Amino acid sequence: MLPKITNCSWADLATVSSLKYRAARSLEAPDGRLFHSVAAVQCALSCIELMGEISEPNVDLLEVLSTSNQIDPGEAILLALTAADPNGYFLTGDKRALKAVSQLDIAPSFAGRMIIVEQILWKCLQVKGHGWLLENVCPFKSIDKTISIILGSRCDADAMHVCQGFSSYVSQVVQLHNPSLLVEYGPYEL
Structure with a gap:
């Protein structure tokens, strides 16, 4: 689904190599943080196998990104690679890291190049429908937490409320930096 939504092939997508090893360790006993089920681990491993390789990050960019305690080492590597590649994009679910990046002097190099999970799920709502998303x-x-709120306490939010929830949240993230760090994936309508 990710290649279809991002308009990229699996070979165009990449992640840090440590994720493959973390997933493999979670195969028998999911870690409960990143991997909550064996099925999630298996899916992640299948996707990782299809992904391209990442190169070495720019050390200077890595150093700048490492100054924030809100950006973990794996994110710093991927962000440094994104900043150095004019065709690179960064997909994240980590709102703290996104906010931290928006406050760095190098933030303009990420303008229009970041994608958040809520944007992906919003597109899934459009492509696959409300029932599939739920x-x-x-x-x-x-x-x-944000996704939990958007979907409703009993996961009973109707399609219009889910769409409005994603719209509201994405709008908040857009306002973190001018120009926006987020890729424009519009229009988001049902």
Whole structure:
């Protein structure tokens, strides 16, 4: 689904190599943080196998990104690679890291190049529909507070409310930096 929504092939997508090893360790006993089920681990490993390789990050950019305690080392690597590649994009679910990046002097180099999970799920709502989103995300909604709120306490929010929730949240993130760090994925309508 990710290649379809991002208009990229799996070979165009990449992640830090440590994720493959973390997933493999979670295969028998999911870690409960990143991987909540064996099925999630298996899906992640299948996707990682299809992804391209990442290069070495620019050390100077990595140093700048590492000054924030809100950006973890893996994110710093991916962000440094994104900043150095004019065609690179960064997909994240970490709102703290996004806010931290928006406050760095190098933030303009990420303008229009970041994608948040809520944008992906908003596109899934459009492409796959409300029922698919609830069926596939609700069992794991507790992983992310924002998504849990958008889907409703009993995962009973109707399609219009879900769309409005995503719209409201994405609008807040857009306002973190001018120009916006987020890729424009509009229009988001049902």
